[in-house]
Amino acid sequence: MAISELKLPEAVQLHELADARALAATLAHEVAERLRAAIAAKGQACVVLSGGRSPVPFLEKLAGEPLDWAKITVSLADERWVPVEHADSNAGLLARHLLKGAAAKARFVGLYQQAGNLDAAAASADQALAELPPIDVLVLGMGDDGHTASLFPGSPHLAEGLDPENTRRCLPMLAPSVPRQRLSMTRSLLASAAFIALAVQGPGKLATLRAALAGKDLSEMPIRAFLHDPLSIYWCP
Template sequence: MKEHLFDSFNSLNTALAEAIEKDLSTQLKTSANVSIAVSGGKTPIALYERLSMADLAWQNVTITLTDERWLPNHHPDSNERMVKQYLINNKAAAARFIPLKTPSNTAEDGQESLDKTLGNKLPSVDFVVLGMGADGHFASLFPHTIALEQGLDAQSSLKCIAACAPVEPKERISLTLSMLLTAKKIYLLISGDDKLAVYRRASQLDSDDRLSLPISAVLTQSDVPVELYWSPASR
């Protein structure tokens, strides 16, 4: 596993944006289209602002989310809203976007139709920008939750799963580990000494511990390379 450790959040975002741009550009030389799943929240905003200015054939790029809060897409906490504001903007405005939020009333009701949509429109992803919480969760796969074991099944045919977060908004939809592992590379973006310590601990765990620290399922698998991008703080 490659680790890229930076002194500042600014230098981290510059380097990661350049790395993603290079990987997308390289993939586009041999493929008509390229896809990337990106995380929500506040941490990747600066990264997305930089990436949105990349000189790429964005019309041939498909973007989706690693997970979504089950909220209207205009809600301030919507990941879709954030990604459209900061990433699918500037030069990247030409990119295609596949949302995870559907018109269904609940994530559980929407899971089946979304799974079919992803199967038809995006059966795999080329690259993933993944975040991690201080509790070791990634996407919306949280420790000791009902959906976790199924969400972490690397052999599952499910591409997404309804999930429940321990904090509001609790209702979520998440890509499954099996879907994320269709990627050619996963970039793990974290900041702060606390998350670095969680990352270090999770890297040493075996499969029996993944229900406590879900990110260990990503870090200890050997099918898809994971590259860590870390800085001391995001602000």
Template sequence: MKIIDYPDRELMALSLADRLASELSETLRMQGHASLCLPGGTTPGPVFDTLSGVDLDWAKVAVFLNDERWVPEDNPRSNTALLRARFLRGPAAAARLIPLYAAAPTPEDRLDELTAGITPHLPISVLLLGMGADMHTASLFPGADRLAQALAPDAPALMALRADAAGEPRITLTARVLKAALRLHILITGADKRAAIERAASLPLEQAPVRAVLSHATIHWAE
């Protein structure tokens, strides 16, 4: 686990956006296509604002979320809606969005279809994750109903999970897919999350699911 400390959040957002853009550009040069996997929530918004304006061949980039709440885009808790508003605009509007939600009563109803959409874009070229103070990442929550399966080496690419802390049912990439990313970054802010991610390294995996990816990750932190 490598931690990069930044003097403030603004510099972190600018530096991280530049690094993600450089990694995408390198992948496009080498492979002709790339995949970019991004978190929901408000913390990465400033990164999205900068990255979306970078001059890349975005039409050759597939973009998808780490996870999604099982709600439609007109719901204020939709990560997809946030991604459209903060990232898929300007030059980045040309990127191809791979959905993690489709209208149905439960995520299980559309799981096979959504998995088929994601699979051609694996392994992930560039992955940005967040982490909660409870040490969850994506929707791998401590106490989730199928967490052990989602953390297993033979997990499917996508799973539906439910946890008290999650609110709605979730659909999430599993640990196997996350840690197979070619470039893996975690963005956190505040003293509580810094302490949590350092503590996670010594805790059992099901208590601290983020530990599944720590050995592969660069952590970006600012107070």
């Protein structure tokens, strides 16, 4: 099944790219354009990004965009509860692939907090995120199980994390894979973004997207919480 055959909600726009390189370049350009517009309109901009391996080419492209980085705040949709120096740290990923050169002037608001346990770390992250400006751009990813950010099916606090009325900004989450302990922005904070993009690559993720569109149970596939909001999907084979 081709992605063009998917029955997408009216609020969802689809951008079909030839390959991963084209997706990274197109998405980076779109994100940069929206950040420039936000800076022009209000003097600052805020972008929330996702970690993992797939976004690396996009992050590298975005780092090279001519932006007034000193006026941009960067944060993460989720984080692994590991020190920044750890190989699995999303903050470390951004440091290596985005926050370098001119982009190093950006202000970074991370989720990782040193604490006695995950709950305490999430509470500290929640307070840190109180200083996050309104989100202009959010870039989400999607796992094969239908999770997004670290809103995983079966995780404790998932219902709270998916509650659109929840006032928490960050919650502790448990992933099925190592490292299991995660910190995630809540749906209520993520959905407040002015522009939301979802990057999807390959036939496996296309099958996941098709399954997500076919059902309504958010706890089964949390990505469903975002599929009926205004959303731009960037996909390549």
